[in-house]
Amino acid sequence: MLSKVAERLYWTSRYLERVENTARLVNVYDKLLFDIPNEIDIGWYNLVILNSATELFEDRYKNQDERNVVKFMLSDDTNPSSMLSALKMVRENIRTSRDVVPAETWELINEVYLFAKNNIQQGINRSQRHEFLSEVIKGCQMLSGLLYGTMSHDAGWQFMKLGRDLERADMTTRILDAGAFGLLEANGDASVNLRQIVWGNVLRSASAYMAYRKTIKGPVYGPEVANFMLEDPHFPRAIQFCLTQMDVAAGKLPKNENVHKKIKSIKLDALKIESDTDLGNDFRDFLNDLQVQFGSLHEAIAETWFPVP
Amino acid sequence: MSMDWKRYEPQDFFDELVTPAGNPRLPAKRLISYLNSLSEEEVETRRQMAEATIQEMGVSFTVYTEEGNIDRAWPFDIIPRTISAKQWEKTAAGLKQRLKALNMFIDDLYHDQKIIKDGVIPEHIITASKNFRPECVGISPPFGVWAHICGTDLVRDSDGEFYVLEDNLRVPSGVSYMLENRAITKRVLPELFENDRILPVDDYCSNLFDMLASLSPRTVKKPVVAVLTPGIFNSAYFEHAFLAQQMGVELVEGSDLVVSDDDCVYMRTISGLERVDVIYRRIDDLFLDPEVFRKDSALGVPGLMRAWQKGNVGLANAPGAGVADDKVVYAYVPDIIRYYLDEEPIIKNVETYLCEDEEQRAFVLENLDKLVVKPANESGGYGMLVGPHSTKKDQAAFAKLIKENPRNYIAQPTLKLSTAPTIVEKGALEPRHLDLRPFILQGKNIYVTTGGLTRVAMRKGSLVVNSSQGGGSKDTWIVETGEV
Numbered sequence: 001m002l003s004k005v006a007e008r009l010y011w012t013s014r015y016l017e018r019v020e021n022t023a024r025l026v027n028v029y030d031k032l033l034f035d036i037p038n039e040i041d042i043g044w045y046n047l048v049i050l051n052s053a054t055e056l057f058e059d060r061y062k063n064q065d066e067r068n069v070v071k072f073m074l075s076d077d078t079n080p081s082s083m084l085s086a087l088k089m090v091r092e093n094i095r096t097s098r099d100v101v102p103a104e105t106w107e108l109i110n111e112v113y114l115f116a117k118n119n120i121q122q123g124i125n126r127s128q129r130h131e132f133l134s135e136v137i138k139g140c141q142m143l144s145g146l147l148y149g150t151m152s153h154d155a156g157w158q159f160m161k162l163g164r165d166l167e168r169a170d171m172t173t174r175i176l177d178a179g180a181f182g183l184l185e186a187n188g189d190a191s192v193n194l195r196q197i198v199w200g201n202v203l204r205s206a207s208a209y210m211a212y213r214k215t216i217k218g219p220v221y222g223p224e225v226a227n228f229m230l231e232d233p234h235f236p237r238a239i240q241f242c243l244t245q246m247d248v249a250a251g252k253l254p255k256n257e258n259v260h261k262k263i264k265s266i267k268l269d270a271l272k273i274e275s276d277t278d279l280g281n282d283f284r285d286f287l288n289d290l291q292v293q294f295g296s297l298h299e300a301i302a303e304t305w306f307p308v309p
Numbered sequence: 310m311s312m313d314w315k316r317y318e319p320q321d322f323f324d325e326l327v328t329p330a331g332n333p334r335l336p337a338k339r340l341i342s343y344l345n346s347l348s349e350e351e352v353e354t355r356r357q358m359a360e361a362t363i364q365e366m367g368v369s370f371t372v373y374t375e376e377g378n379i380d381r382a383w384p385f386d387i388i389p390r391t392i393s394a395k396q397w398e399k400t401a402a403g404l405k406q407r408l409k410a411l412n413m414f415i416d417d418l419y420h421d422q423k424i425i426k427d428g429v430i431p432e433h434i435i436t437a438s439k440n441f442r443p444e445c446v447g448i449s450p451p452f453g454v455w456a457h458i459c460g461t462d463l464v465r466d467s468d469g470e471f472y473v474l475e476d477n478l479r480v481p482s483g484v485s486y487m488l489e490n491r492a493i494t495k496r497v498l499p500e501l502f503e504n505d506r507i508l509p510v511d512d513y514c515s516n517l518f519d520m521l522a523s524l525s526p527r528t529v530k531k532p533v534v535a536v537l538t539p540g541i542f543n544s545a546y547f548e549h550a551f552l553a554q555q556m557g558v559e560l561v562e563g564s565d566l567v568v569s570d571d572d573c574v575y576m577r578t579i580s581g582l583e584r585v586d587v588i589y590r591r592i593d594d595l596f597l598d599p600e601v602f603r604k605d606s607a608l609g610v611p612g613l614m615r616a617w618q619k620g621n622v623g624l625a626n627a628p629g630a631g632v633a634d635d636k637v638v639y640a641y642v643p644d645i646i647r648y649y650l651d652e653e654p655i656i657k658n659v660e661t662y663l664c665e666d667e668e669q670r671a672f673v674l675e676n677l678d679k680l681v682v683k684p685a686n687e688s689g690g691y692g693m694l695v696g697p698h699s700t701k702k703d704q705a706a707f708a709k710l711i712k713e714n715p716r717n718y719i720a721q722p723t724l725k726l727s728t729a730p731t732i733v734e735k736g737a738l739e740p741r742h743l744d745l746r747p748f749i750l751q752g753k754n755i756y757v758t759t760g761g762l763t764r765v766a767m768r769k770g771s772l773v774v775n776s777s778q779g780g781g782s783k784d785t786w787i788v789e790t791g792e793v
Contacts, residue, residue: 002565003577095367096541099553099560110367155579254580305579307564 001155005100007306009156012093012101013147014163018086020140021171025205026073026083027133030066030126032201036194044069050178051081067124075120083136084120087113090143102150105143112139161249162301169242170294172229173287175205179222180279180287195276199225206237223273226283230268239290240268246297255304262300266293314345317730317738323469324740325390325729336391336788339505343498344388349735352387355497356732359387362496368489368547383486384781386731387497390743390763391786394508400463400471401747401757403655406646408459408749411476411633413649415455418632419445429648430641437716438632440479442594444601445629448618451524452753456633457625458517458589459749460484463656463761465727472659472724474744476642478626478634480591484513484748485548486782487762488555494784506789508759513748514555517589520752521556524623525586532586534558535576537566539592539608549591561585563592568612574622587623588613594628625752636685636719637663664711664718673720674711677704680720682711695772697723726772729783731765742766744774745785760785 029047045064048057053072056079061068074083091113098106115135116123122132144164151157179202186194200220203209212220212228215235232238247263250256271286272278319327326337333341344352360382368383417424418435425432435441460481462474491510495502518534525532538549540562553560565576566585575582590597596606598613616622632638638645640661643654662669662680673680682694694707711718728740747761763783764774774780 001579002559002561003579004562004565005559006579092541096550098550099536099558103554106367107365110365114364307577 001100003305003307005097005156006159007302008093008097009100009159010163010301010306012090012097012163013160014167015086015089015093016140016143017164017167017171018081019083019090020137021167022073022081022083022086023133023136023140024207025175026070026123027130027137028201028204030129031204032197035197035201046178046182047073049181050174052174053079053081066126070124070129074123083123084116087116087136100156102146104146104150108139108143108146112136112143115139155253158249158252159305162246165242165246165249166294166298166301168237169239170291172206172237172239172242173290173294175202176226176229177284177287178202178205179225180284183222184280184284195222196220202229208235208237211235222276222279226273226279243268250301253305259297259300259304262297266290266297314341314730314738317740319728319740321467322725322740322742323465323467323727325392325465325727325743326388327730334391335790335792336393336786340389340391340501340786343501343504352732353735356387359385359493359497362493366489366492368486368493383489384767384776385490385493386741386765386767386781386783387494388730388732388738389494389498389784389786390729390745391788392760393792394787394789395792397760397787400656403471404461404747404749404757405755406650406652406655407461407473407476407642408456408751409755410646410649411459411478411642412454412456412751414645415630415633416449416453417649419448419455419629424645424648427648429644430638433716434635434637434641435632438635438638440594440629440631440635442629442632444614444618445627448627450627451623452751454751455627455630457520457524457627457750457752459751460746461749463745463747464659464724465745467725467727469727470657471745472657473639473642474659474724475636475639476634477746479593479631480626481746481748482545482548482591483746483762483764484758485551487746487748487758487760487785488513488551490762490782490784505786508787508789510759510785513758514552516750516756517552518556518558520750520754520756521558521587521589521623521625523753524625526620526623527584527586529586533576533584534587534589535561535566535585537561537563537588537590537592537610539596543591545591552589558589561588563606563608563610566610566613568610568616572612572616572619572621574610574613574616585622587625589625594631597624597628636661636683637665637716640719659721659724662720664715664720670711670715673718674708676720677707679723681723682707682718682720685717685719695723698772723772726766729763729765731767731783733769739769741769742772742774743783760787 025047043064044066047069048054057072060078072079072082076082077085079085091109094101094105094109119132122128147160179198182198183195199222202225203212206229208229212225215232216224216228229238231240233240235241243263243266247260250259271282317327319329326334326341328334363382363385414424424430456478458481460477460483463471464474465471488510521534522532535558536549536553538546538560550560559576561576567575569575574585576585592608595602596608598609598611599606600611601614614628617624640663643658646652646654662673664670664673678696680696684692694703726742728742730738731741733739743763743765745761745763748758750756763785765781765783766772766774767781768779
């Protein structure tokens with residue numbers, strides 16, 4: 001397989017994952033805001049913070065209100081991580097990888113892209129947002145399903161898995177960070193009730209609510225949520241699961257020693273999380289450090305298999 | 310209300326579907342009676358379906374403009390163009406004859422040049438040709454074939470006969486659109502494929518692969534074949550990706566390839582370098598290898614010519630094949646066929662005046678308002694003068710160009726290009742001019758597509774069918790009519 005094609009497939013699935021995650025995040029966010037008492041200041045701007053995009057946002061907008069944040073997250077073409085930008089990147093990467101993905105992939109991405117582009121206003125206005133984003137999420141899932149069911153699970157597939165799972169792991173750290181940050185913003189005023197609301201929504205943002213309840217068989221409790229999202233070996237958006245899958249995928253590719261070593265060096269149990277007080281600034285630093293490590297895991301993948309720039 | 314075929318008037322052109330009396334031609338009979346059974350609304354629905362399908366299938370081509378490159382959806386008319394299988398058989402034989410002779414001609418030019426020594430063709434045709442490559446002299450590609458993939462433009466004049474308008478022997482494009490046109494038509498008019506005997510077109514890609522594999526220098530079971538594209542910004546990128554995908558081969562850019570010290574070509578893969586046996590190159594000669602041709606080419610592969618000259622890699626088409634893709638050489642093709650094959654040409658040429666000949670030039674200069682003047686070496690319909698549609702100023706400008714560089718121009722009578730009914734708006738049918746580009750493959754064997762790509766000049770009265778200049782296309786049906 002061509003190095004260049006490997007790189008494009010990796011980015012195809014990374015961006016596809018980003019589209020789905022962004023849609024999901026915006027989709028659950030207004031529900032979270034409905035549940036929070038008015039006097040507590042957790043706003044839409046939190047979404048921008050968790051995507052490390054504050055500078056870019058401030059270049060473009062003055063008001064940190066719902067409309068601007070949603071616009072920035074979904075449709076802004078100056079934001080390379082906006083849902084529409086990411087979807088465009090998926091399309092570009094599939095367009096240039098048409099010789100290796102099933103023929104229907106190209107048709108389907110065009111359908112999803114055209115739908116999202118032509119109806120983006122529905123995502124920005126509140127009244128139809130839920131239906132619109134659900135359609136986009138469905139489109140992403142159809143693409144994933146199409147690839148899973150009809151693409152050869154050869155080297156190309158392993159690169160798609162690497163891209164998808166790295167993006168997922170990264171997003172999970174950001175969703176956890178959003179929860180921790182939100183509660184810190186509440187200035188220690190956080191009642192048990194509020195903590196439950198926030199951590200419950202952290203789970204929902206990752207479609208992890210049911211899996212958590214079934215696995216933990218207990219109430220939504222911050223430290224348990226954090227440990228579950230970090231270390232559960234079975235849930236597909238838990239970081240441990242993502243890392244294991246990446247290691248399996250890398251194991252099927254040639255020259256995988258460095259990537260394997262890098263994956264093994266990421267320690268998810270480095271921070272003991274036993275009570276709510278463990279979810280403060282140390283926890284946020286830990287998540288930030290994980291993001292840095294994912295960055296260098298990406299570097300290792302690129303150095304090993306992708307074309308020399 | 311259904312479409313009004315009664316009001317359709319082919320005028321004094323040959324119409325592909327309708328006779329001068331207004332009756333359907335034999336191969337179009339079922340098609341027209343079916344279209345008649347549809348209401349105007351239904352036809353409009355199908356048309357919209359085709360448009361949506363094209364968008365979803367992402368069938369597009371790129372147009373270069375001053376504001377940047379635009380990716381445009383493929384303009385398509387849902388009414389197919391029909392040709393009887395009987396007539397096609399004869400045409401296909403003529404196309405094979407032509408390509409065989411052209412390949413013998415190219416091979417001769419790069420070896421003994423017998424045809425020049427025998428006085429059939431003047432020597433300056435070679436010495437002055439922009440596409441003659443001295444680097445190719447003495448090279449013997451497999452089977453003596455240089456132009457492996459040829460797109461020949463055919464037109465039908467008012468006498469109903471096919472004529473060859475030009476041979477595209479460099480990097481002809483359009484075959485993917487031929488295949489996609491069929492795929493779209495099957496979706497929007499599926500009923501017709503149940504009743505009519507329409508010959509399939511989809512064996513092209515496997516024939517293309519077999520032909521390419523036959524050029525492999527290594528005797529391995531599965532030669533490694535790659536399609537070399539200039540990249541995403543090329544107007545035919547869609548086609549490059551399409552063909553690579555359909556053949557199941559790698560789509561590569563120059564930067565993916567490297568010529569090693571052993572003068573073999575390799576591609577950069579995730580496990581290191583892998584040998585490449587055959588390259589279907591979709592970039593022009595001059596960009597192939599910066600060591601030999603244009604030094605500034607970032608699209609090519611340094612050392613590629615070396616590898617090819619040593620016989621370590623197959624290149625299709627071979628460098629230098631374009632020498633026969635020249636409108637001056639074109640005028641001699643009937644003689645070329647007689648010289649190498651000792652046969653009469655099955656398909657005729659359009660009458661051609663060579664401006665380098667004093668007498669013919671004088672005739673051309675006097676009749677600029679009636680003739681079509683073309684530069685010898687341009688493609689895409691650029692730099693042409695269509696006499697009857699030109700102003701006095703245009704004509705004066707061309708007269709000057711011709712006098713300055715007579716060898717670079719030829720002229721032909723303005724053809725009465727055939728027409729076919731085309732939906733122009735709200736179910737209204739009008740005749741539009743069209744041509745046909747079949748594709749011929751030659752390697753170990755020779756093959757012709759079943760029909761080809763029909764290109765339509767969508768503007769009323771226009772004769773320019775190039776997609777870069779507002780042309781569209783139609784599905785082309787070769788229909789078994791039971792005639793013997």
